Amino acid sequence: xxxxxxxxxxxxxxGGSLRLSCAGFGSIFGVYEMAWYRQAPGKxxxxxxxxTSDGTTHYADSVKGRFTISRDNVKNTAYLxxxxxxxEDTAVYYCNSMSYWGKGTLVTVSS
Numbered sequence: 001x002x003x004x005x006x007x008x009x010x011x012x013x014x015g016g017s018l019r020l021s022c023a024g025f026g027s028i029f030g031v032y033e034m035a036w037y038r039q040a041p042g043k044x045x046x047x048x049x050x051x052t053s054d055g056t057t058h059y060a061d062s063v064k065g066r067f068t069i070s071r072d073n074v075k076n077t078a079y080l081x082x083x084x085x086x087x088e089d090t091a092v093y094y095c096n097s098m099s100y101w102g103k104g105t106l107v108t109v110s111s
Contacts, residue, residue, distance in 0.1 A: 002026045004095045009105030012085055020080040022095030032098055034071055034078040038091035085109045
């Protein structure tokens with residue numbers, strides 16, 4: 001059974017940084033694409049970034065230049081480094097691989 005477990009969310013001031021982690025259990029982690037999505041209150045879930053098994057990355061326009069996705073296939077973990085955070089980045093952030101989803105971690109950007 002595959003499990004994805006996110007961590008690293010919290011409250012941060014505008015302009016601050018957070019690093020989210022997604023630990024994968026029970027899968028051949030390095031084989032598949034990993035992605036981060038987010039869902040803000042009252043809005044649809046949206047793709048933030050993904051990374052392929054060979055390290056190719058893609059970002060939503062709203063986070064380009066501020067967020068960085070990476071993965072460590074030895075540790076079975078994906079990361080999302082978030083810098084220059086804005087209030088509009090406030091959302092629950094979800095890790096995804098194939099049809100599997102984590103339960104999410106809340107990021108709140110507020111002064």
